[in-house]
Amino acid sequence: MNPTELLMFRFLLASGGCIAAGLAVWAAMALCRRALPAVASQRSVWLLGQVTIVAAFLLILLPHSERLRLVPPIEIESVAQAHVALPDNSPATNSAASASATPSVETAGPSWLALGAQAWLLCYLLGLGYAIARLLQARRILTSLAASGGRLRAPHQHDGFINNVPLAPKVIEVDAPISPMLFGLFRPRLLLPVHLRRFETAQQQMMVEHELTHLRRHDLHWISASVLLQTLLWFNPFMRVLRANLSWALELGCDRDVLSGRPATQRKAYAAALVAQLKMQRSPATNALAFGAVSARTLAGRIALIREPGAMSHGRWTRLAAFAALASVLMGSLALQPTLAWRGDSASPPPEPVAQTSPSPISPAASTNAVSCTELADAASGKRLIREGQCDERITPASTFNIAVSLMGYDSGILEDEHAPRMPFRKEYVHWNPAWRTATDPTTWFTHSVLWFAQQVTSQLGAARFQGYVNSFNYGNQDVSGDPGKDNGLALSWVSSSLKISPAEQVTFLRKVVNRQLPLAPKAYDMTSRIMQPETLDNGWKIHGKTGTASPVLPDGRDDPAHQYGWYVGWASKGERTIVFARMALERRQEGFAGGRVKEAFLHDMRRRLDTL
Known part of the structure; x- marks a missing residue:
């Protein structure tokens, strides 16, 4: 799935999600209005309700951490399949020779x-154009109406x-059945x-003062923001309903x-004027950025306020209750919106051995990736060569x-060379992997990802020095605090804990x-390169890489038993050219380690693509 297709799917999901968020916002506001009638008179509440819906829409469009989602991903079949074409002079049975x-x-x-997502995007653009055209038409009507009238130049x-009060806005008297109206x-x-x-x-x-009060309260700015959000x-x-309530x-x-x-x-006279005005005017222009329209739907509420001015008194608690309800809706929409996942072609050929020195190959099974990425960049120039996924x-x-x-x-200086120091294994060390239950040196540590060996290095560094290195590397979010309340940052912050990094940041x-x-000694670079034990592909590229496997963390803090993250990062060199890479995928849990499968699949693909980059 290419980025354009992914964006279209996200847009379709975001559109449906924001309608669900709108329903939730309206339900929350209805409950607040029943418990706190003064909510109806709060302009900030109704505009914030629209902002909440737009925020839910935008949040769904963006890539999110799986820890924030409670709903399983929506699985989408891949819309493209790649097939390797054998050379003309090669027999069909010799597939390994075509690598x-x-x-x-x-x-x-x-x-x-995919067709539905494309059709919806087209419909959205057409609808957006129509909504903008209606706004422009309403403005033209008001402008023409103003041009047909005569300007008042003095209060008298x-x-x-x-008397003696200057005319703040431009006042125009028109011979038309409208309500007093402020626009522009x-x-x-x-x-x-x-x-x-x-x-x-x-x-x-009183009616003129009403319109001038709109001007002093900057109500035109409020309604303009609301109309803009409704148009988008x-x-x-529900955006239209909230805009009407804001008005x-x-x-x-x-x-x-x-x-x-x-x-x-005077209050009774004002109410009588509203009723008389309603009888004289025609239907107001609902799409205009204007005030002053008196409608039958809102007249009853306005007259009720005139009769009992204390019924709609508002205070801080009214706003806080409404804001809390909207915040709950936003958090709920984020947690309950599913992510997108897609399934690749399960009939794709298995990978061939990577190099003469590589172990027996791991056949990558078809996986469902809720999050995946492949990113490559030229090491010298930093030019991005490939970016696929999130x-x-x-x-x-x-x-x-x-x-x-x-x-x-x-x-x-804690590590000396490829084989020193050689640290003995102790029973209290983490040892769920059988390869970790033996004395270990830097080379075997790196090959088998021996967790307790890395923990010995970080513990000797100490918290301050460890944090200083991470900061100087600008490594991901630089958070090595570990799990909250467990004081395990030195031991586990990089394993399904506080430290996080994106594939793009890995490449950087x-x-x-x-x-x-x-800011490191030359020896640090030299020795790290040696213990990474490079592998040479059959097309001459030398690969220095490191795998990684870990479980996502569920909202309740437990490891996800159904999925694994797989990493493969490093650099590929051939001649004077070096390319850095990062490959990451979230897979359904299966036998073996996700990092190994991601590595094999990546090298199987890259051995054909490196020479073309």
Whole structure:
């Protein structure tokens, strides 16, 4: 699956996820409104509800740590299969002889899900264009309406303005059946219908003050942000509902400010003016960035507030309750949204032996990868040669961290050469792997990833020096604190614990190793390269690499019994050319180690591709 296809699948998943988040936001707001009626008048709550839905949409689009997900991944069949073409002069039965041949790729027809993802992306773009066109059309209508009216240049020209008060926005009187209306984000204009002059002077002044209160409260900025978010997620019906409630909250807020401290007679006159205005006007432009529309749907609530001004009083606890509900929705949407996984072609040929010195090959079985990446870069220039998959996803480095431990050990003098020091095995050491139950030197440590040997090196370094090396390497998230409350950073921080690194960061680190750009003694580089025991491919490339295997950690802190991370990182050299690489995959757990299978699959593929990079 190429990055474009993956992005389309993510976009489809994010679209569905944000609708689910919208439903949850609306349900949470309905509960808050029932328990706390004052929520309805909180403009910040409704805008934050829209922001929560957009945040859920964006979070699903981005790669995430598997620790944050509680739902199993959605498995997608791969839409492309690669077949190796045998040379013309080679017999069909001699498949091993074709290992270095250039592959030809046949692309299978796209799956129905891929077609669906493409169709939805096209629909989204068309819908976005239509929504923007409607906004522009609504603005043109308002601009034309303003151009047809006459501008008021002094307060005394209209009874709605108190004498000697300057006209802050541009005021235009129009002969049209509209409500008093404020529009224009950057150049605010106030439209007043001619029929407003038929109202009592006090009513005119309160209605004009209502619109000017919108201006003072910066309500045009609030509604503009809301309309922008609704336009981006035009397909989500809950964005429209939340925008409507935000408009209502803004009207309620202005009503409250205008009527504050006024006697009951003026409040009744204001309510009567709203009812009369509703009878005179036509349907308001719902897509305009404007205020002032009086609608039958909201009129009852506004009049109820006028009659009982204390019913909608708001306080800090009202906002906190609503914000807590929205935060819960956002965290829940992140935890309950599944990731994407895809299955490769299970009929692909098994890998051939890597080199004369390699052990018997491990046949990689078909796996389901919720997270995977292959990244290669030129060691000299840093130019990225290949990036496939989720290469910015940080996970545990597992035994690939032994490259860093080796550099630390030789630089500090704890390690001496390939075979010294030779440390004896003790029963209290970690020894679940039979290969670890014997005396071990640096070479056998690196070959068999002997955990207790690395722990002896880090314990001799001490916490401060160990942290200093990790910081100077700029290694991943640089967190070697270990598991919370267990004080095991020196022993286990790099094994399904606090220290995490992405494949892209692995490549950056290895470039510094190859180019000797870390603050280390030359011996550290020389000896680390020796104990990595290079393997030579049949096309001449020499590989220095390190595998790693570890389990993902479930939300409850237990190791995932069904999956394993597999790593293979290092560099390949031929002549004057050196390429650094990192390959990582999350596999279903099976017999053997994921790191070994990832290595074999990587070298099987790279032996054909290295010469073309």
